[in-house]
Amino acid sequence: MAVSGTDAPIGVFDSGIGGLTVVRSLMARLPHERIVYVGDTARVPYGPKSPDTVRRYADEIGRWLVDEGVKSVVVACNTATAYALGRLQDTLPVPVVGVVEPGARAAVRAAHGTPVGVIGTVGTIASGAYERAIHAIDPDVVVLARACPLLVPLVEEGWLDRPVTRMVAQEYLAPLLADGIGALVLGCTHYPLLTPLLAELAGPSVRLIDSADETALVTADTLDRLGLRAAERATPPRHRFVASDAPDRFLALGQQFLAGAIDHVEHVTFG
Amino acid sequence: MAVSGTDAPIGVFDSGIGGLTVVRSLMARLPHERIVYVGDTARVPYGPKSPDTVRRYADEIGRWLVDEGVKSVVVACNTATAYALGRLQDTLPVPVVGVVEPGARAAVRAAHGTPVGVIGTVGTIASGAYERAIHAIDPDVVVLARACPLLVPLVEEGWLDRPVTRMVAQEYLAPLLADGIGALVLGCTHYPLLTPLLAELAGPSVRLIDSADETALVTADTLDRLGLRAAERATPPRHRFVASDAPDRFLALGQQFLAGAIDHVEHVTFG
Numbered sequence: 034m035a036v037s038g039t040d041a042p043i044g045v046f047d048s049g050i051g052g053l054t055v056v057r058s059l060m061a062r063l064p065h066e067r068i069v070y071v072g073d074t075a076r077v078p079y080g081p082k083s084p085d086t087v088r089r090y091a092d093e094i095g096r097w098l099v100d101e102g103v104k105s106v107v108v109a110c111n112t113a114t115a116y117a118l119g120r121l122q123d124t125l126p127v128p129v130v131g132v133v134e135p136g137a138r139a140a141v142r143a144a145h146g147t148p149v150g151v152i153g154t155v156g157t158i159a160s161g162a163y164e165r166a167i168h169a170i171d172p173d174v175v176v177l178a179r180a181c182p183l184l185v186p187l188v189e190e191g192w193l194d195r196p197v198t199r200m201v202a203q204e205y206l207a208p209l210l211a212d213g214i215g216a217l218v219l220g221c222t223h224y225p226l227l228t229p230l231l232a233e234l235a236g237p238s239v240r241l242i243d244s245a246d247e248t249a250l251v252t253a254d255t256l257d258r259l260g261l262r263a264a265e266r267a268t269p270p271r272h273r274f275v276a277s278d279a280p281d282r283f284l285a286l287g288q289q290f291l292a293g294a295i296d297h298v299e300h301v302t303f304g
Numbered sequence: 305m306a307v308s309g310t311d312a313p314i315g316v317f318d319s320g321i322g323g324l325t326v327v328r329s330l331m332a333r334l335p336h337e338r339i340v341y342v343g344d345t346a347r348v349p350y351g352p353k354s355p356d357t358v359r360r361y362a363d364e365i366g367r368w369l370v371d372e373g374v375k376s377v378v379v380a381c382n383t384a385t386a387y388a389l390g391r392l393q394d395t396l397p398v399p400v401v402g403v404v405e406p407g408a409r410a411a412v413r414a415a416h417g418t419p420v421g422v423i424g425t426v427g428t429i430a431s432g433a434y435e436r437a438i439h440a441i442d443p444d445v446v447v448l449a450r451a452c453p454l455l456v457p458l459v460e461e462g463w464l465d466r467p468v469t470r471m472v473a474q475e476y477l478a479p480l481l482a483d484g485i486g487a488l489v490l491g492c493t494h495y496p497l498l499t500p501l502l503a504e505l506a507g508p509s510v511r512l513i514d515s516a517d518e519t520a521l522v523t524a525d526t527l528d529r530l531g532l533r534a535a536e537r538a539t540p541p542r543h544r545f546v547a548s549d550a551p552d553r554f555l556a557l558g559q560q561f562l563a564g565a566i567d568h569v570e571h572v573t574f575g
Contacts, residue, residue, distance in 0.1 A: 074353070075347070075353060075357045076346070076347050081460070082345070082346060082549050082550075083549050083550030083553065085550065086346045086548075086549045086550065089573075182457060182460070182461055183454075183457050183458065183461055183463075185457075186453060186454050186456075186457040187454065189352070189453070190453055190454055192454075196471065197468055197471045197472055197475070200467065200468045200471070201468055204468070277357075278353050278354050278357045279353075279354030279355075279356065279357065282354065302360075304575040
């Protein structure tokens with residue numbers, strides 16, 4: 034296992050731009066770490082696609098990140114984590130962290146014995162990954178999972194608080210709320226942009242769980258445990274952003290997530 | 305130019321399953337022709353992606369179809385037609401037909417001098433392909449184009465006549481209807497599944513244009529002109545269906561479009 038040195042960057046990937054919410058949390062918690070982010074915008078979304086196809090894409094990007102010299106990989110995509118985390122952990126020569134287990138852990142803590150709701154893409158929900166992760170922590174927690182395939186397109190349309198978005202979210206959440214969930218896992222990196230609306234619909238008794246912060250925490254712990262944390266730097270680290278589709282579109286959207294921290298996007302073709 | 309024989313199949317491709325509406329029209333109009341259909345379900349959708357990426361995908365599939373021995377190629381995807389038709393016509397050794405020009409022609413005929421509305425994906429609308437095609441036929445026609453990125457996800461969710469779908473469609477159509485369109489081009493192969501709802505919202509003075517039938521007509525004319533029509537057969541021709549993502553999902557959705565005409569789907573990886 035050829036773990037790279039402490040000065041090597043952390044590799045982060047997602048099917049598109051949603052994983053930049055994880056990058057934002059990593060930057061806040063690990064301000065001295067360099068990051069190489071890959072958004073697979075030429076093949077986005079992963080959510081509706083089959084396990085084999087998602088695994089193939091994750092393999093290609095994981096190998097590319099390792100070739101670029103990263104010291105660890107963060108899978109900042111729920112669908113890719115659900116289908117490919119175990120395989121990446123088995124095959125890549127660096128530690129690999131996913132978003133599902135950290136989110137599951139936070140949800141169990143927040144729910145205090147009430148049922149946990151999970152919303153995500155068709156792939157994430159069909160995989161059962163959150164149920165498995167939650168039951169590995171506490172087998173008695175009731176888990177209510179629901180695929181919400183319209184939420185990503187609504188976010189990407191920028192309709193964050195329209196009547197139609199409210200109507201769609203209400204329909205998706207109704208059965209979960211009726212069953213008395215105490216925590217709701219936002220099991221897709223796009224969903225945190227809907228937090229104000231979802232929090233209002235869910236009401237004050239439901240704690241919303243955004244996996245990004247939890248994932249950054251687990252990443253920090255992993256680096257500490259393996260002695261891989263970067264030394265403090267006098268100047269902010271330079272990050273790299275890579276997209277498989279046109280860089281200009283990624284840059285425009287990325288600036289909404291990260292403001293000044295992103296000023297250039299490279300183009301790389303996978304597959 | 306190595307045009308294959310009259311008994312060779314027609315190649316048809318789309319980013320996913322929507323192009324099966326074109327297959328249905330081809331089967332009705334050209335019942336003796338064999339068809340090889342490719343749905344690029346591993347990389348769907350094309351609509352939000354950049355011209356270069358869509359061209360690369362279209363090149364790969366076009367070359368694959370030619371290697372499989374097709375005598376012509378039908379680009380049954382509006383976005384791929386908008387970005388890649390000219391290039392495919394330049395580089396493939398068989399005639400290539402797209403969906404934009406046939407739809408434009410039908411719309412100009414139906415509008416009788418009133419403005420023509422065009423709805424489609426972000427890519428199709430941004431390309432300006434319908435405006436160019438309509439103005440090549442009649443430079444005086446006023447064209448009102450609108451990207452409707454939520455309609456495909458709504459169709460794929462199966463919400464064909466829900467209040468939320470009605471609300472989204474109303475918002476998209478309002479400016480076009482206010483400007484008095486007399487024809488509305490359904491510039492995406494998914495939209496014909498919304499025909500009842502769209503027809504009701506648009507009212508009786510607006511003619512809905514589904515490019516599928518027009519494209520089948522142009523394909524028939526092209527084969528006739530080049531002497532490439534298949535001979536009559538005693539038994540129905542065997543078609544082939546190919547998907548780049550899992551065949552089982554394609555098969556389940558494909559049967560909604562084509563019923564008994566599809567019973568097996570092959571898996572091919574592109575790129």
